[in-house]
Amino acid sequence: MRGIFENGGTVAFICHAGWVPISAGIVEDRKVTSFFAIKDDLINAGAEWIDAEVVQDGNLISSRTPVDLSAFCRTIITDLKDR
Numbered sequence: 001m002r003g004i005f006e007n008g009g010t011v012a013f014i015c016h017a018g019w020v021p022i023s024a025g026i027v028e029d030r031k032v033t034s035f036f037a038i039k040d041d042l043i044n045a046g047a048e049w050i051d052a053e054v055v056q057d058g059n060l061i062s063s064r065t066p067v068d069l070s071a072f073c074r075t076i077i078t079d080l081k082d083r
Contacts, residue, residue, distance in 0.1 A: 002026055010079050012061040014072055018042050031057040033064050
């Protein structure tokens with residue numbers, strides 16, 4: 001994941017999947033969202049956590065829960081089309 005991110009590829013996560021980019025070390029100084037239960041983990045990893053259905057910061061796209069899937073998928077598709 002880190003290699004894809006560093007090479008400008010789209011990286012997207014939803015819900016509790018924010019733990020993966022935390023482990024990859026790619027959330028520091030980035031704006032993200034997630035399921036509220038991992039908010040502190042993302043903040044402790046250096047991210048700025050925002051309560052929104054989708055947050056895009058460059059090539060990093062995040063979303064809160066499956067309720068937000070429509071907006072999440074639209075954002076990913078738009079990002080991929082624009083790259």
